[in-house]
Amino acid sequence: MSRAQIDGFDRKILSLLQTDARLTNNDLSERVNLSPSQCSRRRQRLEEDGLISGYCAVLNRERLGFPLINVITVTLATHNPDNARRFADLVARLPEVQEAFALTGEMDYILKVVTPDLQSLSDFVNAVLLPHESVQHVKTAIVLQTLKETFSLPL
Structure with a gap:
């Protein structure tokens, strides 16, 4: 199902659910002006079609x-x-890694990693990433302030 195949009701349901996934079909029906059974069928279809991949x-x-x-940027x-x-197998096993992206350009990968403190970050870089046979170079930056963090899509 492409974006063009969903209608305004689907978009509204998706928008509401990405804000609060605990909404019941009754809650959704009140907000989108459909019956609870229609909301239930639409939600199920959106799940089956993969537009909702989980909660x-x-x-x-x-x-x-x-x-x-x-x-953390990584060069192989x-x-x-x-x-x-x-390297992908390594990253998949590391719970500290919240997001990992393969890149074009100078660096091969960029990782978003959470740690409790600077020592844990140092241990992660020096005992996990750098010794791995696939890794050549690592650069680390500590986030000073989060200006925006969202999982919502612009529907």
Whole structure:
């Protein structure tokens, strides 16, 4: 299903759910002016078509002991599929890594990593990333202030 195949009701449902995934079909029906059964069918279709890929609770990172956000760029030692796979496997196993992106340009990857403190960041870089056979170079930046952080799409 493409963006063009969803109508205004679907967009409204998606928008409401990305703000509060706990909304019931009754809640949705009141806000979008459809019956609860219509909202239920639409939500189920949006899930089945993959427009809704899941539901989750957004946890308070700082209150749970991870006040530091770190942006780490990584350059691989060699550029071949096997080395990229080894690095992807490493990243997939690391719960500190919140987001990871393969890039074009000077750096190969950029990682968003959360840590409880500077020592944990140092340990992560020096004991996990740098010793890995796929990694050649790492640059780290500590986020001073988060200006915007969202999971919402501009529907």
